[in-house]
Amino acid sequence: MRKIISIIIAAIMIVSMAAINGPSAFAAESKNSFTLETTSNFFPSVANTYSDLTKFEDENGDVFVSVEYQLKAPDKYLINLQMDELTWDPNVLEFKEAYNKVGKGKSAKLNIFAFAVAQGQGTGVVNTFDDANGGRIVGNYTQIMNPALAYDMDDDDNYTPVTVVKAVFKVLDREATSTTVNCVIHTLSLDDDDNTMPNSKYSVVDSYIIPDEYTSMYTNTTDVTPEGEDIKPVQKYKIGDLNGDKAIDVLDATIIQKAAADKVTITVGRKRNADVNNDGAADVLDAADIQRFSVGKITEFKRKA
Numbered sequence: 001m002r003k004i005i006s007i008i009i010a011a012i013m014i015v016s017m018a019a020i021n022g023p024s025a026f027a028a029e030s031k032n033s034f035t036l037e038t039t040s041n042f043f044p045s046v047a048n049t050y051s052d053l054t055k056f057e058d059e060n061g062d063v064f065v066s067v068e069y070q071l072k073a074p075d076k077y078l079i080n081l082q083m084d085e086l087t088w089d090p091n092v093l094e095f096k097e098a099y100n101k102v103g104k105g106k107s108a109k110l111n112i113f114a115f116a117v118a119q120g121q122g123t124g125v126v127n128t129f130d131d132a133n134g135g136r137i138v139g140n141y142t143q144i145m146n147p148a149l150a151y152d153m154d155d156d157d158n159y160t161p162v163t164v165v166k167a168v169f170k171v172l173d174r175e176a177t178s179t180t181v182n183c184v185i186h187t188l189s190l191d192d193d194d195n196t197m198p199n200s201k202y203s204v205v206d207s208y209i210i211p212d213e214y215t216s217m218y219t220n221t222t223d224v225t226p227e228g229e230d231i232k233p234v235q236k237y238k239i240g241d242l243n244g245d246k247a248i249d250v251l252d253a254t255i256i257q258k259a260a261a262d263k264v265t266i267t268v269g270r271k272r273n274a275d276v277n278n279d280g281a282a283d284v285l286d287a288a289d290i291q292r293f294s295v296g297k298i299t300e301f302k303r304k305a
Contacts, residue, residue, distance in 0.1 A: 034171070035178035036065055042185045042205050043069045053174060063171045064099065067181045068114070070161035073190055077147035078115065078164070079198040080189035082140045085182075086112075086167060090135040092179040093169035100168050113141045114163040115148050147198045150190055164188075239303050240276050240290050249294040253287040260284055276301035 037047040050056070053063045071078065088095065101108045102117060109117050113124025126139035152160045165183055188205040191198035240248040242255040256274050260283045274282035276289050278301075292298045 032175060032177055034174075034176065036067070037178065037180045038067050038069070038183070039180055040069060040183040040185065042188065043183060053171060063174070064168055065093070065171060066168050067166065068163045069165040069183050071115075071150050071164045071188075072159055072161040073150035073204075074159045075193050076150040076190040076202065077193050077195070077198050078141075078150040078162075078188070079147040079191055080142055080187055080200060081113070081164065081185070082187040083138060083165060084184040084186045085136050085138050086165065086184075088135045088167075088169065088181045089179050090133060090172075092171065092173045092176045093135075093181070094172050095132050095135075095137070095167060095169055099170060100166075111166055111168075112137075112139055114166040115150075116141055118162075147191070149193060239273050239301055240293065242274055248290060250291060253290040253294070256282055256287040256290070257284060260287070276303050278303040 033049050033051050034053050035047055035049040037045060039045045056063045058064070097110060100111050102111050103109055110124070110126060111117050112126050116124040124139065124141045126137055131137065148162075150162060152162050154160050167181070169181075185205050187203070189200040190202040190204055191200060195201070238246075238248070240252055242252040252274075259271075259274070271282045274286055276286045276293075279285070289298065289301060293301065
């Protein structure tokens with residue numbers, strides 16, 4: 001008996017020393033942070049760092065990043081845009097047309113010039129994909145007779161940006177600590193939105209010369225989101241189903257509660273599915289509605305799609 005007790009005590013001491021001197025064999029493996037920087041000759045540089053890309057994996061284990069260059073030009077039309085190139089490191093990021101389309105079948109459109117697609121213009125043209133696997137594409141947008149507004153308005157009538165150039169990439173190298181996407185704009189022309197015949201009154205970018213008075217007209221952003229869910233009109237999961245198990249139950253409510261307490265991160269697309277009461281937020285009120293739905297106290301949500 002004394003021998004057995006001695007062995008147990010020795011084992012406890014070994015485990016305790018391991019805990020003091022260093023991580024145990026069961027310690028969670030540390031995750032590399034990933035910094036995504038967007039640069040441009042016109043748009044300002046932005047760098048966002050994500051501490052753990054595994055939080056953003058889709059059901060296939062893939063992670064996709066969405067890069068957007070945005071313009072906010074109040075009371076202006078955007079009537080001409082030429083993009084000399086969009087470049088990235090193809091060893092880190094993968095670009096495919098399939099990641100960058102909205103709609104289905106013959107109605108599917110490439111979403112590189114997202115403002116044109118959103119307004120039904122359909123005039124954004126990517127000139128070549130020959131270099132896509134090498135990390136480079138070029139394109140342009142020209143529609144003089146039907147110009148696109150160079151701004152949006154929110155519910156409070158405040159000006160908000162429109163996405164001028166957008167690209168969704170799959171992260172190939174999950175061990176990379178940083179990467180850069182660069183957008184070179186050659187021509188970007190505006191005119192007043194009350195001008196019935198736009199005529200490039202404001203050449204914001206022309207031969208890489210940027211007038212100081214236009215420095216407040218641009219912004220950009222990056223986002224990490226499974227399969228570019230924020231641009232796809234067809235939802236992968238139904239409203240209220242946060243874990244993708246095709247059931248709406250307490251497990252989904254728990255995910256929302258944890259997200260509201262910043263204990264987990266949910267993607268842009270799933271936040272929309274989480275907002276079952278359609279009040280613009282994914283929070284404990286939505287979790288409560290999901291719980292009521294799961295036990296039959298309500299039979300539908302305010303958000304339908």
